Amino acid sequence: MFSIDAPVELRDSEYCNYRSPLSTRYASKEMQYNFSDQKKFSTWRKLWIYLAKAEKELGLEISEEQIAQLEGAIHDINFKSAAEHEKLVRHDVMAHVHTLAERCPLAAPIIHLGATSCYVGDNTDLIVMKHGLELLLPRVAAVISRLSKFADEYKSIPILGFTHLQPAQLTTVGKRASLWLYDLLMDERALSRAKDDLRFRGVKGTTGTQASFLQLFKGDSAKVRALDKRVAELAGFDTCYPVTGQTYSRKVDIEVISALSSLGATVHKMCSDIRILASRKELEEPFETSQIGSSAMPYKRNPMRSERCCALARHLITLHSNAANTHAVQWMERTLDDSANRRLTLAEAFLTADATLLTLLNICQGLVVYPKVVARNIAQELPFMATENIIMEMVKAGGDRQVCHEKIRVLSHEAGAQVKQHGKDNDLIDRVKAEPYFAPIIGKLDQILDASTFIGRAPEQVTEFIQEEVNPVLSKYAGTLSEVEKPVALNI
Template identity: 70%
Template sequence: MEAHIYDIDFTKAAAEEKLTRHDVMAHVHVFAELCPKAAAIIHLGATSCYVGDNTDLIILRDGYDLLLPKLAGCIHRLAGFADQYKSLPTLGFTHLQPAQLTTVGKRACLWLQELLMDERALRRARDDLRFRGVKGTTGTQASFLQLFNGDGSKVKELDQLVTKMAGFQRSFIICGQTYSRKVDVESIAVLSSLGATVHKICSDIRLLANMKELEEPFETTQIGSSAMPYKRNPMRSERVCSIARHLMTLQGNTLQTAATQWMERTLDDSANRRITLAEAFLSADSILVTLQNICEGIVVYPKVIERHIRQELPFMSAENVIMAMVKAGGDRQVCHEQIRVLSQEAGAQVKQHGLDNDLVERIRKSPYFVPILPYLDTLLEPSTFVGRAPEQVTEFLQEEVYPVLEQYKGQIGKPAVLEI
């Protein structure tokens, strides 16, 4: 049997399956022809799910082993981006309306934090996997107990040996004909969650591209639109969102399958799982490769960001101006009213006439604010409005990101290349 592992005639097995309409038995028949001395014992005591389910568990484990370094690669690239722009002020948004300032790097850390959660979830899901092992038709190991003449210790030892040979530390003690389909629920749940994370990241990139504050990579020969030559559509991010949306929907499929497993098993899970499990891992792989490619080439436009800040910062600086006036001997309530009136006038210029925000100029021209005019520019310096954002980025990278990346040393660093 060992001598014929690598010369199986898969074409013949496919033809046999058309006749028997049974995938495992087709392979048993073809393999038996290669190993005539072993023909009588091939598959003895086993069931199709011994082959299929144990194989699926190996594939799930190996799938995680392929995805985790790619996820770490995205984290690695995004960490470098966050560190590079940790001190660059930018408008923060709540309700998609301008709010207090943050920094470009701090926003990237919001993305990073969720990717770290996904890394932990994928790693846990992989490490939680158990082998189905040698359990027989309904999970009772009855056939193997008969094979070993009632010696339960040998049945247990066989189970442990096969489990170890497959690279697992432990197998399920309890199962039906299949391993519990809750395993699929848990396995795909973490991938669907990853899909939500990456969708959020790329949605943010698309919104920021609309504001012209940053862009995903765009080659010199790339065409953004067949009709509008000037366009630079964020096609990579759009592709990621599209595939991630599909990935997120697959979670419901596994829940339906787990819920409808009758007794020890029913076969309406089989065709479904062959699609769902494969598509989930392939979708996750696709979005991670594309996300890394995006993170390797994000372009930031500081001047556009600065312009947007100038449009909004005068309103945000009102409290700073009031505090400064009070320190200079002014009355807080009087100052508040002065600022309120000037803000309304400046707001009308912006909203009704499409002009720039001129609140600062109105403050400069007002006799009331003469005491603070010498240091008004200091009060309006954007870097003084970002709080501890730069320090938070540094702390986050050092305490939470780099220790995770250390686990993938030697597995990350290669660029992600997209063919199309």
């Protein structure tokens, strides 16, 4: 019932119906089509054609005219008729069987011959997931490509490292980006494995025994096995799952969604880092000239893209438990309490991953580093980090290690008090210079405080990592990267 504040003339408006933000704001048209009704039901019709063709090849009386009629109706779906049939029969597959039979009366007797509903339902889900992974993997590669360029460009720029979210020894901007990159390489591997491991359910019958097909082929087991293999080939799969119940094992869904959820964890970690760095004004995601950061605070430059990624990634992470719980309650050969859940979970996992990667690619295409802010923040902490080096230089100059340690300890605490209690800059080096004890090393202080001497092998690590780990993965996508890496404009 419409709310009292909804005018009658708006009742048929699309804006009076719930619309998923994944389709209206975030996900790509390609991924939306992959989970559309048109794709789903046209795939059902293709599967009925594959079945008819394979059955004909193996000797059943099916004519070329019947198959041709079905082929002419693949995309010509009367959704209104299907909805009316479903109201009567309360069965989506049979509703579409009847709808297709009306469109193809000559082929009506052989549509869905020997099959159970999961023949079209499950096999379509496997096709859609395969196509979904084929859409996602180049997007992952594009993010890896852009981020590897960023890491290489900034591999030698020192920046404060953090452990426990407290300043630690220095790293470099590029080395930190390589940590994000490594996680993404693991995601590419997991998603590739998930895609490569997908098989076809094939033609297995109502409880997976192929009894109906054995009856069709008069007990010829070899023909039933050949049918299974041939239908899979026509659908673009090399292999079928060797055993199934009425459905393929829902553990397959867990493997796929696990890889997608793991990608969500990667993105959340990376974009959380970016948000923290943005708060320190060291690094910033793209910010358009007309973009408004806050309705009340005109100066704000909020990291809304990274925040969106984190929001979507959290949703993606939670979907893993849905897949796991669904498989856990598939009693015996199957129960139907998977159906409604999977309609939501499978689509949302892929659409959310797609939207997250599009946003992340946009971020990686426009990351901005502010070296002077980075250097200023280092200057506030480096004097403390350099105390060990100062002690070592004093020992080299003939000083006593324990005496030196005590003097530098006292000066460090005094400088720390200036920073924490009075909000002043770190003046430890000025205090060292003013202390006569340290006169032997005053001339070496600039060298001791050179930030580039605190970053270890970070630049070399980045170079080696990109050459040895990143580039081989990117080579797999050499033919698609130039297209996928084109600048991404976010819808909203």
